[in-house]
Amino acid sequence: MESINVLGKVLNDNARNNYNNGEVLEKNSFVMTSSMNNLASKTNEQAASLEQTSAAIEEITNITRNNTQNATKMASLGHIVKKSVLEGENLASKTAKSMDEINDKVKAINESISIIDQIAFQTNILSLNAAVEAATAGEAGKGFAVVAQEVRNLASRSAEAAHEIKNLVEEATLKANDGKKVSSDMINGYEELNNNITQTIQIIEDVSNASKEQITRIEQINQAVDMLDRFTQ
Template sequence: SVEGSTGLIASLFNGIKVTQSTMSEVMALIDSSNTKLEYSSQELSNASKKLSESSNLQAVSLEETAAAIEEIASTIKQSSANAQKMTTHAQSVTKANEVGKNLAHQTVKSMDELSNEVNSILEAITVIDQIAFQTNILSLNAAVEAATAGEAGKGFAVVAAEVRNLATRSADAAKEIKAIVESATQKANMSKEVTDKMLQGYNALDDNINQTIGLIEEVANATKEQQNAIVQINDTVNSLDKATQENASLASNISVMAQNTQELVEQLKNAVSNTTYNELSKKRICDPALIFTANKLKSDHIVFKDNNFNNCGIGKNFTVKTHNECDLGKWINAHKNEKFAQTQAWNELLKVHEDVHAKVQKTVDLYAVGASNEEIFTYTKDVEQSATKVFALLDKLREINCENKS
């Protein structure tokens, strides 16, 4: 700026300074954002590489898992088929066991019938033995009578002897038959005992078969549940595999985006390196919206001063906007509870801003009463100085705001 300038010339220089400040802060914001973007793009690139690598590893693991699940599913399916065969075999064994039990029952029944028949034979043999005994006695009596008869009884004696021989042979045969029958009876009883034990064995076998069938059914049900679970797991693994492939594709796309971003960062870096800006601007760019708000308020104050000065003239009495009515005043009232409003710089801004409005009003009044140019110039110079202080304090408050946020 030109030292001591006022009016339109001062406004021109102040406008240029506001524009330069805005451009400098925008360039600082671009530079700062570009640095962050460079770091973020590098992080994004690294992350995409890691995601791609982990996705590939996960894809391999999922393929191995899918193969293992397929093998398990095949084994479970075979186990289910074997369980079904075992059930069929067990049912066949049950039927064979029932047939065996029925045959054993029939054997016991036959043995009982045989025992009854043998008892009948024994009774008949007893009768035969008794008859032979009595026949033998009668033959002896006949022989005695024949001997008593002498010659007349010789023939009868021969017959009596033959009868006695037959009786003896009959008694001997009866004894042999009785011995055979008793042996057969003993063996029949032993067979019956064996058959009874067979029945007990069949009954025990029947219980074991039923328990085995129950276990086989449990195994079959468990195998079926495992089959269903394996199907669900297989579906889940397929879904994960699909998601992994999508992640791998996404990682590839992100990698391309990161590379493009890095190229853009490099272009911006080259553009910024070919320009210059005030390094102090970096201290007040944490709030991008406030960059344009603050510089607009500065421009509005220049326009406020110019409009009022342009309307000045002898006899022209009017009242300018107060420090609460202008846009800066409204902004001050809206932000009075902010942390940066609790500082010395804020208090100075309130005082200097109010002073600007008071001095503009004083300048208008001096023009109206036809005061000398020297007196008017004194106040217009004070207005320019106060306005410059307002602009500097706005920058200071933005620096304080950024310090509070860091």
């Protein structure tokens, strides 16, 4: 009976311990269940966030890719514009050279006009001398006097024509000089424009290269996010 009592006490103690352990286990099960539910909720939130991040990165990738393509097109157009500027600069240089040639021709014309003017002056003097000689000859020199007068009139008209031509040539010289100045200004403008276009093309190419590098990095990030999303799922 004493052994049975001892056994009953041991069994009672074990039952009480099992009951207590059951209560602890139940409490821990509730805590674990809550933790698992919290983990599941956080995981779902993380998965949704990763999906949004992945979509945003994909959109950024598309935008960056479009920017790269546009930068490439801009660089191509910049080279075309630069070529046009170089052609314009060459044309302006040719125009300035033509203006110099025109000035040379104008100088030659001025020299010719000076010669004509001198000839007219000398002819006028000769006609005056001839008129004096005709007057000295009396009746016999009347016909020669008429010829001398006509020669003097012709010399006078030649001098007037030479003077008018000289004025026109001087105006042409001024216009040619103005044209040369305009051509020089155009050349300077084209040179400055060419430098600006060159710098712009360099900047566009740098942006294009940076965008290409950015696309590579973004695609790597996108792959990492996709992998993390799969692991999360």
